[in-house]
Amino acid sequence: MSPSGSETLPRFTVVGNPENRRVALFAEAVTAAGLPAPRVVPWTRVLRAGRTEFAPGEIVRIDSPGENADVDRLLRDVDDPTRVEGTARWYARFLAAVRGLRGGVRLDDPDDLAVLFDKRRCHAVLGAADVPVPFSPTSAAAGAAVDGWDDVRLLMREHRMPRLFVKLAHGSSASGVLAVEAAGRGRVRATTSVELAPDGRLFNSLRVRRYEREQDIAAIVDTLAPDGLHLERWLPKASQHGRVADLRVLVVAGRATHAVVRTSAGPLTNLHLGGARGDLEEVRRAVEAAGGSWADALAVCERAAACFPRTLCVGVDLLPAIGWRRFAVGEVNAFGDLLPRLTGLPGSGAEGLDTYAAQVAAVLCAHSTSPPDARPATAPHPGARAGFARDPRHSSDPGPRHRTGPDHVIA
C-alpha cells in the first residue's frame, strides 16, 4: 500500500471499549486489508458526551460496550459489574447513546439494535417473518407481562410448558437466563448462571447452578422481573456425543459465513459456562443423514438476519431439534461476532477470513468502487449475493441507508 493512496482509502471508526479484544481484532482485520487503522471512539466518551458526530465518509462500526466496569456503571448504575440487575436501564441508555451518534456511514442501525436487544420484540419480528422460533407467550406487544414467578407459573400452566427458558428481555451472554422445569407433583428446578446471594442480590456466575427450592427460584425471578422477562418453550435439542448441541451462525451482509457448534452437558451451551465447541462437519453430516439440508439450516439463519437489513452482521443462535431435521432460532445477537480465529464456511465467500475480516471485505465490496489494491487479496465478495441491506421496504430507495455516503468513502 503506497502512502499516497491512504487519502482515498475507506476510513473505519469503531465505537467500543479500546482495551477490549473485540476492538483489537477488528482493527487487525482493517489493517490486514491494507487500510489505515480504525479510529476508536471509546464508549465512555460517547456516553458522557450524549452526542457524537462522525465525518461524512467515516465508516462507523458499533461494538459491544461490555466487559468494562466504567461503561457498565454509566449504562446501568451498578457498583459491581457482575450484578445481574439493571438491564432495563442499560437498554434505555444504550439506545439513547446509539441514537446520539450522528453522521458517518453506519454498519448498524438504532432501530435494528432496539429490536435485537429486546428478546420479546426480536421473537415477534422473527415470527412475523416466518423464521421458526420456539413458542413464546411474551412475544412483543401482544405478549403477556411477567411481574414475577407467579406469572411464570401461570403461563407455564396455561400454555402447557413444563420446561421453558426464562430470560431477561435485555440480557446477553446467558446473563439472567434460567432453564426451568416443573412437574405436576410440585417438583421444580432451575438451571442458571445466576447466583442468589443471601441478601437477595443476583450475580452472574461462571458456575452453572441448579436451584430446586421453589422459594429460591421465585426470589430470583421476582428480582429479575422489573427489568423485563421473556419466556420461551424449551425445545429439546439434538445432541452430539451425549452433549446437547446448538449452533452460532454468523451472517455477514446477508450471507451465513461462519458457524460453530456449541455443546454442553446442561441446557446452557455458552462457552464461558463450560460449553465446548463441537464438530461442525459432524453436524453437517447428521443433518444430511437425517434427511435435512445443511443449506436450509443456513438459510434459516439468513432469513433471521434479513429481519435486520441495516445491520451488517448478526450472530444467530440456531437450535437443532432432536433428530437434526428441524431448526429454530433461539436468539439473534448484535455483537455475536467474537469468534476468534474461526474462518469462513466453505462456499460462503469468507473462506480463509475470520469474522472481522469477512465484515471488512463485505463493506469494501458493498462500496466496491474502492481501488482494487484496497481489497484483501483473499477476499472474494461475501456481499455479492446480497448487499447487507436488502430490506424490501427500501427497494424503491435510490440506495439503502448505509450507502448514503459511498462517494465520500472513496473520496
Add this chain to the structure above:
Amino acid sequence: MAWRITTGFTDEDDGWEQTFERFCSAVDTTRVRALIVGAWECVFDCGPDDVIEALLAARDRLPALRALFLGDIVFEECELSWIVQTHVTGLLRGLPALEEFGVRGGTELAFQGLRHDNLRSLTVQTGGLPAGVVRGIGASDLPALEHLDVWLGTSSYGADCEPADLEGILSGTRLPRLRHLALRNSEIQDGVATALAAAPVVARLEVLDLSLGILSDEGATALLGGQPLTHLKKLDLHHHYIGEELRQRIRQTLEPSGVEVDLGPGDGDSYEEDDGTVVRYVAAGE
C-alpha cells in the same frame, strides 16, 4: 427394523396416540416386529397410560410384535428421574408373545408379579427404582428370561430397595434360563455385590453386570471372598470406586480363567463438600 414413535414438543406436533394411529394406517402393521415408544406429551406430569391403552387396543393388528421399549426419552427431553411411568404389568400380560421389553423411568413405575412364557429380555432403566418393582420382578415366573437388566438408582430419586428385596431375583428359582444379570446404577451397589457373592442365581450366569453404581472396595472384597466367578464370560464393573489394589486382585483372580473384566477407563466422579464429605454418584441419576 424397529419403529420409534414419539411426540415432538412444539405446538403443531400431534399427540402420541394420533401419531401412532397415523403409523398404523401408513404401514403394514402385521409385519411390525419392534416398537419404541418415545416421549408422550405429558411425560412430566403423567405416565403413559394412554399409550398403553392405544398399544393394547391395536394388539390384534400387531401379531408379529416381539420387542417393545416404553419411554425412549433422552435427558434433553426429560431427565431420567423426571419421566413419569405407570403400571406396566397389564401391558406385558396383554402382549404374551413379547420377547423383549424395556422401560425407562422409575417415578410411579409399578410391576406386579406375573407369569410370562416368552419374555427373553427385560430392561428397567431408572435413576431411582421403587422396591415394589424389584420385588415384583422377583415374584414373576419368567421361564424364558435370559437377560435381566435393572437400574436401581438412588434414594434421592425414589430408590428404596434394600438387598433383601432382591431375594426373588437372586434365588433364581423363577428365572431358570437367566444368563445375563445386571443389577446396576445403584447407590447400594456394595450391598448388591455382597448379596450376589452368595446368590444361587450366579452359578447359571454368563455375564454379571454391576456397573454404573457406587461399587467400592467393600463390594469388591465381598465379590472376591464369595463364590467363584471364574465360570463367567464377563464381569462388568465399569464406573466404580474400587481402589487400584483390589482392581488388580479382581483381574488376577478372574482373567486367567478367561473372564473378561471391565473396570472401565477410570473411576466414577466424586465431589468433596466444604465439610470434607466425599459425595459419590451413580452414573445415571437425574
